[in-house]
Amino acid sequence: MNKKDSGLKSERILDVAEELFALHGFDGVTMRQISTGANVDVALASYHFGKKLDLFYAVFHRRAELLGNTRREVLRNSLQAASGQPQTLEQIIEAFLLPLKFAQESGDPGWKNYMALLAYVMTSPVWSKTLMKDNFDKHVGEFIEALKVIFPKAREADLHWCYHYVSGALALTLAQTGRIDRLSGGKCQSSDFEAAYQRMIPFMAAGFRAVCGKETIIKNR
Amino acid sequence: MNKKDSGLKSERILDVAEELFALHGFDGVTMRQISTGANVDVALASYHFGKKLDLFYAVFHRRAELLGNTRREVLRNSLQAASGQPQTLEQIIEAFLLPLKFAQESGDPGWKNYMALLAYVMTSPVWSKTLMKDNFDKHVGEFIEALKVIFPKAREADLHWCYHYVSGALALTLAQTGRIDRLSGGKCQSSDFEAAYQRMIPFMAAGFRAVCGKETIIKNR
């Protein structure tokens, strides 16, 4: 039995759609390409998921919930581990990035496609207003709040712009365009999320401090 | 005479195509939407630019050359102004960002659309391998070289990843998705490139130093 014939057909449709949408965007993929890739009839995708747009939402929503929950969990765990003291800036940034590292390491190749899809959605003026708003905005507040605790004197606009830079750097990394491979002559690889991850934490932490000032240290009570 | 009836029709086609491609991507725009927006017959776009893909290339190429040349010029000017001494890290980053600030301030609303288009192309796995490669990769080498001068002991991979983070933060800013407006409760605006620009320089400079070490100061000869 062929690889693309294993598993539930409805799941295969989601997997193939995820990969193709990530690569070519919503309008760059046809229902027939998806059904062909999943080795099912074109009508089956409509039967399970409705309209093409609904399928797109289903694909995006499938892993969004899991990712958001993991993010919140990691953030709260690091808060608890600090036992009363505020988290370090590095811990907050790490909590933001760690779930994606987990996903990368999970071995499920679908996660890699999903990350590229996430980058596509994040940078799209259209999808950002619907999919990001409905699936990810709610988690951002907690991160900003954690940052406010350690940067009580920083202006909110500064915090948001810095968060925005982290988001952007992350998005381009998730997109895995292959450009860094080319520009670096092979010294860096788009697929090497570990390399991107390790450097991103000190980079972004230093950036935050340069813009928002040194964080306030609160004594243990 | 209506606004969309002014100017050369071929330029109007490029302008409308630029705006629509930036918003919906290559596959999300039809030739008829473009021609309708430019108030011309659908065949005229083909007459002037050939296939749809050629039109897309023409749109992207129109401002790419100007942008690339300005970038190189600014970089070399700052090199000359340093009169023998190496540039500061901030100067190098500024040279990378300044042309976009210029474009923003030029008053031409087309530039704003082009920036969103550039973000779309930068983050697309498909277009990155063709359009970015053919139009922008050649300029990156000069920036990396300038960075190597002031970070002679840094590993190349570190420099490239840091450059990658700057690219990503810039891309998300150029995309103008409106997300930061929402998340910040109106305290930040996607359209306010000046605000993004001012904070980006100290942020990225600090990030570079955190990953690549303090830059080497070379005495005046």
Add this chain to the structure above:
DNA sequence: TTGTTTTTTCAACAAGCGTTGAATATAGTG
């Protein structure tokens, strides 16, 4: 088994797609 529900395929629809050759209008030239 028979009956029922769910899943999957088949075949086809109307609408929209990019593209093109021929016809018409406009501008430029002498």
Add this chain to the structure above:
DNA sequence: CACTATATTCAACGCTTGTTGAAAAAACAA
């Protein structure tokens, strides 16, 4: 003016699109 080249429109082509109702197959229940 007439002649020519360029610009623009018109009308239509063959093809692909997303979607759907009905038929067939498979799974399930009794």
